[in-house]
Amino acid sequence: ECKNSEVSGLIEGKITVTQLLNLKASSKINGAIVTNKLSIEPGAIFTGNCAMNEGETGGTTAARGKEEGK
Numbered sequence: 001e002c003k004n005s006e007v008s009g010l011i012e013g014k015i016t017v018t019q020l021l022n023l024k025a026s027s028k029i030n031g032a033i034v035t036n037k038l039s040i041e042p043g044a045i046f047t048g049n050c051a052m053n054e055g056e057t058g059g060t061t062a063a064r065g066k067e068e069g070k
Contacts, residue, residue, distance in 0.1 A: 008024040025043035
């Protein structure tokens, strides 16, 4: 787990970033991502699951919409 991360190589497994995760064009991710903000450059490869957080209070926008019946 870290605050911010920039990936330009291969990662297999779970990545947890509390603020910004930046996937460079040369990156290849196989696994799960948990982050608040995600930036993906063209050419980056991501295979797996991604959970977007909004900090301690929010949860994901999709989850909030589901709870509200939208």
